[in-house]
Amino acid sequence: MKIAFRPMTPEMVEYAYEDYRSSGLKDSPVLAFSQLPEADRQLEIERATLYRKLIVVATEVVGWIGVRPRPELGQIHVGFALFSKFRGKGLMKPILTKRIEVFAKEEYETLRREFPIPELYATAEKGNIPSIRTLEGCGFLKTELEPFPKGFDGIVFRLRLSE
Numbered sequence: 001m002k003i004a005f006r007p008m009t010p011e012m013v014e015y016a017y018e019d020y021r022s023s024g025l026k027d028s029p030v031l032a033f034s035q036l037p038e039a040d041r042q043l044e045i046e047r048a049t050l051y052r053k054l055i056v057v058a059t060e061v062v063g064w065i066g067v068r069p070r071p072e073l074g075q076i077h078v079g080f081a082l083f084s085k086f087r088g089k090g091l092m093k094p095i096l097t098k099r100i101e102v103f104a105k106e107e108y109e110t111l112r113r114e115f116p117i118p119e120l121y122a123t124a125e126k127g128n129i130p131s132i133r134t135l136e137g138c139g140f141l142k143t144e145l146e147p148f149p150k151g152f153d154g155i156v157f158r159l160r161l162s163e
């Protein structure tokens with residue numbers, strides 16, 4: 001499978017939120033996005049454009065994947081979504097595997113001073129089986145850490161990067 005990562009655009013950030021919402025998934029950050037005042041929505045779009053990449057499989061844009069340093073948590077977080085018509089085919093596991101590989105080889109070094117332990121974190125909602133299975137399939141392990149934001153009914157996963 002030919003997987004490539006391309007820069008995210010503001011239009012695709014909005015498309016992804018709309019696709020997520022219209023596919024009936026309930027997720028607090030997404031609900032929050034549609035309810036944000038315009039200025040905050042623009043901030044969220046800027047942030048997402050910075051940390052997320054579009055995923056291209058063969059010639060199709062199938063979703064996004066983000067790696068975001070969170071200095072306030074002392075953690076680097078990964079997040080991802082496939083656009084609705086590409087879900088349910090096991091696509092994300094090889095995509096996440098490749099994104100982790102690229103991060104470990106080409107990007108972690110520049111963050112090492114601030115994040116000396118080579119590891120990635122991800123949070124999945126407790127009932128989100130496809131996400132949990134994807135993370136576990138890529139080697140992430142459950143932790144007892146408190147999910148972020150507070151009150152989010154999720155499980156925090158951690159992956160130690162091999163160097």
Ligand SMILES: CC(C)(COP(=O)(O)OP(=O)(O)OC[C@H]1O[C@@H](n2cnc3c(N)ncnc32)[C@H](O)[C@@H]1OP(=O)(O)O)[C@@H](O)C(=O)NCCC(=O)NCCS
Pocket residue numbers: 025079080081082083086087088089090091092093122123124125128129130131133134137
């Ligand atoms: C999470 C997401 C990226 C997973 O994408 P995907 O590659 O299409 O995942 P699949 O639906 O193929 O499922 C992945 C695995 O979960 C298993 N699975 C899915 N639903 C299941 C269920 N109800 N019960 C048991 N297993 C299930 C699949 O069999 C597969 O297992 P395998 O890895 O052993 O083959 C996708 O569902 C998505 O974009 N969801 C919306 C956004 C989201 O939730 N992002 C994650 C936030 S942390």
